[in-house]
Amino acid sequence: MTKMEAAARAGERHFERFALNQRIQHVLLMASFFVLVITGFPVRYAGVPVSSEVIGFLGGFTARGIIHRAAAIVLIGLTVYHMFYVMHSKVGHSDFLALIPNKKDIRDVINMLKFYFGLTSDRPKFDRFNFVEKLEYASVAWGSVIMIGTGAVLWFEEQAMLILPKWTLDIANVVHSYEALLAFLAIIVWHFYHVHLNPEAFPMSRVWLTGKMSETEMREQHPLEYERLTNQRPDTIERVRPKAEAEK
Amino acid sequence: MGKPTAVYSLAISACIILFGAPLVHAGDTGKCLMCHSADGLSKRINGKQVSLYVDPAAYKGSIHGKLACVECHVDFEGQGFPHKQTAERVQCSRCHQSGNVVGAPDYTPMEEYADSVHGKAVRRGDPDAPKCGDCHGTHNVRAVEDSESSIYRANIADTCGRCHTDLTLATRHKIPGPEKVRRYKESVHGRAVGKQGLLAAAVCTDCHGVHHILAAKDPSSTVAKPHIPETCGKCHRELYKRYGESIHGVALAEGIEDAPACTDCHGEHTIMRPAEPESSVYPTHVVATCSKCHEDVRIEKQFGLPAHRLSTYIDSYHGVANKYGDTSVANCATCHGAHDIRPSSDPKSAIHKKNLPKTCGKCHPNASANFAKGSIHVLPSKEHDRGVYWVRVFYTGFIALLMASFCGYIALDLFARWRGRIRRSRDNRGGVDQ
DSSP: OHHHHHHHHTTOOEEEOSOHHHHHHHHHHHHHHHHHHHHHHHHHTTTSHHHHHHHHHHTSHHHHHHHHHHHHHHHHHHHHHHHHHHHHOHHHHHHHHHHSOOHHHHHHHHHHHHHHTTSOSSOOOOOSSOHHHHHHHHHHHHHHHHHHHHHHHHHTHHHHHHHSOHHHHHHHHHHHHHHHHHHHHIIIIIIHIIIIISTTTTTOOOHHHHOEEEHHHHHHHOHHHHHIIIIIOGGGHHHHSOHHHHHO | OOHHHHHHHHHHHHHHHHHOSOBOOTTOHHHHHHHHTSTTOEEEETTEEEEOOOOHHHHHHSTTTTSOHHHHOGGGTTOBSSOOSOOOOOOGGGTSSTTOSSOOOSOOOHHHHHHSHHHHHHHTTOTTSOOHHHHHOSTTOOOTTSTTSTTSGGGHHHHHHHHHTOHHHHHHHTOOOTHHHHHHHHSHHHHHHHTTOOTTSOOHHHHHOSSOOOOTTSTTSTTSGGGHHHHHHTTOHHHHHHHHHSHHHHHHHTTOTTSOOHHHHHOSTTOOOTTSTTSTTSTTTHHHHHHHHHTOHHHHHHHTOOSOHHHHHHHSHHHHHHHTTOTTSOOHHHHHOSSSOOOTTSTTSTTSGGGHHHHHHTTOTTOOGGGGSSOSSOOOSSSSSHHHHHHHHHHHHHHHHHHHHHHHHHHHHHHHHHTTSSOOOSSSSSOOOO
16 A cells, blocks of 8 residues: 555545445456356366366365355346446446447557557547456456356256257357356456556556556546546546545 | 104004904994094105094084095995005095985086086196085085085185185186185175175176086186176076166177176176275266277277267266266266166167156156257267357357457557557656656
8 A cells, every 4th residue: 555655645636446336346256257267167177187176175076066156146146236236326327338338449449559550659548448448348248148147047957948958058058168268268368468467557456456546547548537537527526536635 | 754754653553552453344434533533644645745634523513424434435445454555536426426325415516517627627637626625625525505614605705715816826727816706705795795694695606607617718608708697697687687688688699799798897706886986887987887888999880889979978067077076967877777778769768869858857857858859968060969069169269369369469568568659657656647
């Protein structure tokens, strides 16, 4: 927290990026995701020696199944809660609307590539969420729907087969398996690069813990939002820069 | 020569002093025992020290206890006493022949014995080959139902084991090693007989034969492959019947020796209960046991067996759970049966499409006809299980494309940072501001 304190002493303002509620949702999502990966991958990769070790560590194959389903319940509960959250809470709703991809995102991608290839000297200016973040949110949403849907069919296979023929369960099985791989790779490559491994964030961006972003970072990474908050709607600054300003 | 010779001389002297030199007659057992009851009495015959001792109690207790010595040792009948010549081999067949009048059992195993591996070895002049007395005992011979008999069911393994656990003999005669007897004793049969006293359980002779023991490679042996089902079936009647109607039983009866007999799945001397983890048919071992043949390329090709049965099972949830030791999930035998395995084309087969809901229903109580709509052994390809195949193709391509894009983007981002085109702006450490 020394950096935060240093920043606070320097009088720099901080903007609230994630509310406590959202941070808790993120932690639950993260925890359930990794438990699901750890208890699920040994089934997909049963031939790999480390899988046996993991199963042993978890207390056997039956225990693995129980833990996997328990984590699934957390994820399902979180998903259901999140749907209510984006519909009925003010912050949730406005953030959800801000996460919907639009034409500007496509332009941003093109401009970003232009910038990378040296065709333009400025990076595109992002609003509250850039296309990387929007893609991640959309991926989690679509991934959760697929994983929960196929997972439920596999969990309640007898009931499912009252309606569905066996071959659809085979497809549910293979989809569950590949979608899991896709999600895992997306997290460790795409998400981890943006919040951990890129030189700007390394070793880790603290936003998911503190929920706050410094004014410098805001200006740099979300300039459009920064302008909007500081110029057009100054009244909202109270909400987004709690302590530093209040102490003055 | 020491003590035995001294005792021998003393005994003979005593006999001569007491009885003079009478002739030995039937009923003179007491006279023989005057000398032969001396523990340690022995003689060197053909360079080998041979005990001449007869335990009077063992003899009296034997089934021949009422017979006089000379009734078996006929070469001494009417001879002088004490005798000088070495005893000839006793011919058991003198009495043990069919139609004998002396009251010996009317069962005549002599021809069977002569044809056996043991009898043939004796004829070859093999000094190690077992003769009647080696199994039945000599002076202590008892009836088969007498629990002190060496051929009482509970004692058979030890009796056979006297030679068949002897490494020297095993090496010399290339007979199956000592391991077999030890393993048998640990098997379900050996434990039943030895530890629980269940005399009905199989002992060596039940499978290998009694007097007519033949090598397993001899086609007429009871343990030659084509005869194994029949041999086990002597006790396991119902399973024998079911096996006989199965695809394996029918094939073996047709002379296809690649088809499994009982021992190919259950083992021979090592047979365990299916519920015991050491068993080759324990739920988590069944897969490997069936795969000995069902993953054998030659057997698969020769008999047109469906391929990839093991790999497709291993890829299934059942296979994965089974691999990790879950004994409750289906293994090969759960669906296909054990002794009554039939091809899926047989309407009586547990895996006939029509019967699948019932078979699956053993574990999945609500199993409907939907269980049969699709493959059980899923083998995705353009021809079979196309849905799974194309989903795999799609995801493989999609994941590859996505990861390539992600990595490419990240590479561009890192390159831009390395060139200094994007400056660090995480905090106010350098007061970075573009």
